[in-house]
Amino acid sequence: MNDALLGGFVDAAVQSSHAFRAALTVLSQPGEIRELHGAVPPAPLSVAAGVLLLTLCDGTTPLHLAGAYDCASVRDWITFHCGAPLVSVEAAVFALGDWVALQPLGQFAIGLPDYPDRAVTLIVEMPALEAKGAVLRGPGIADAAYLSLPEVAAFQANRALFPLGFDCFFTCGAKVAALPRSTHVEAV
């Protein structure tokens, strides 16, 4: 018996709807931290990243696994539960890994002027995720929000590409936050 077959949603329609609502909330209110539950993915995948994959990925969303996340247990779990094709960096619609393994970011799709949506969404696994650190301003933020981003320069460079650029989810355990390409980031 292979553990890859376990740990998916039990009630996919309801659970994925809740997760999608949470994903939309954190993406539209950068800095907001929510919790995602309902998946039991294999290590080293966090619960939040697992739920995001189950919710956002299917056979039509090529996924790149970076670094330690490109291992047999994760690949098999994704193959059964999402069916997402596992691809190299350039073809990725989603990419999953820790911040270091996802570098260099320049290799990811940032969309086309006619289709800015054809850009990668990064799922960045974090050692910690807290509402402090870098200052976030822009759409969805009343005044300023704070998030423990892995760095600042990369997100400033990404903002400069707007309306092109990548979008990010950050996951740690069950916690999820997000940073869309529209957010201005400053160091504290």
Added chain:
Amino acid sequence: MYVAVKGGERAIDNAHAWLAEERRGDLGVAELSVAQIRAQLSLAVNRVMAEGSLYDPDLAALAIKQARGDLIEAIFLIRAYRTTLPRLGASCPVNTAEMAVIRRISATFKDLPGGQVLGPTFDYTHRLLDFKLAAEGEAAQAATAPAAMEAVPHVMAMLDRDGMIEAEPLGNDVPADLTREPMELPGSRALRLQAITRGDEGFILSMAYSTQRGYGRTHAFVGELRIGAVAVEMEIPELGFAVEIGEIELTECETVNQFKGSKTEPPQFTRGYGLVFGQTERKAIAMSLVDRSLRWAELGEDYTGAPAQDEEFVLMHADNVQATGFLEHIKLPHYVDFQSELELVRRLRAEVFATQEAAE
């Protein structure tokens, strides 16, 4: 100026309740079941599946019932439903050479291996109304004859052997999918075929007819028309092998067209291709003519300005759900737009009258 309006909820609810009553009709007449529609109006079901672009006879029959027999409305219902389904994957390309044919005819070869099989056809009927059908209790019985139970070869494969017809070499490119990405023109032939097979039968028929009457003439003959069941197979990633997931009925038409040759190609026959869900031969024949007509550039033929040669004209107007949506929306409240039109016309009239008065 934008003026928001609201209201009419009760009128709308009552309109829909009346619609439901009208759908049921005279209570003294037995209600039509979905199974009856599926079994006895199967060509309507097939059309709804083909243009709804979803193979599910029960759903198509239900849609026809709900739409009171308005097939475009039924197609709309199926299109709406299919958007709610998760995409589980794509099948391996179906192998129509292995089709269990119930009908298979060729207009170009009379003595073809496997024979001409008429199947359940309207051809050669006299198109006289059959008043016996107005009475109940009809139970016709089809004749049978010993059958070989083996696949019959494609007619084109025979022509292909001696190079008389252009080859259609096996490929495995991932085709563009207009249900996932906006259609970008010029499109590939694969994209065009997807758009045509789900396009409106009447529109595709008229386009094909226009090529026959001389608007982009391609001199088509039906090399082969076949109808029958084919297996659908899909790779299952977690299993690592392909499995049959079901069986569907298809209509396939291949036309043979004259071709004088070009700088790179010797004179030979060329091909048009039609493949449609269900028993839908008018659509499949029309599809193959339109497919061939749209290939003028690839084959180095002249563009004569014929509508059926114009990819954008054909592909952007073939979809009856898009067409009906845009057409019918103009009957819905446009008070705001129209208010500004009224004011503009009043002002122009006032200016004209003022000029006239000044002149007098």
Added chain:
Amino acid sequence: MMQTPLEAATPNSESLAARKAWMGLLARAKPGRLADLFPELPAHDLLRAPEIGAVMVRGRIGGTGQPFNLGEMTVTRCALRLGSGAVGHAHVQGRDKGHAVRAAVVDALMQTNQAEALRATVLVPLQAEEVARRANRAAKAAATKVEFFTLVRGEDQ
């Protein structure tokens, strides 16, 4: 990057062909008929609850060339595990969740020592009925086969 199948490659191509055959037969079966032949479901854990979805059916240009998207079909899939540990998968045409669960259970049981009994009670009758149904259509088609007689050719005059 290749995706590795989750289950170890089946030991030989013969048993793989056999499994493909019964999975296809179960997928094509009428849900009601399968339920008649196999009414009692053994205890099982769902690995993937029965899910209704669409599969894009592809054809080939000219019947032999590049693939194109023909349209979708409804498909229901399910994966489950029996108490014995045997895992069954099903992808079946249509929207009947019971059909998918039943097909997955039979797929799992066919990998156990109950295979022969199950083959006799479920697969053999399904197969026989399918063959009969196909033979009936083929026989009706055969009765509509045309024999043409050439009367006169243009150049004969």
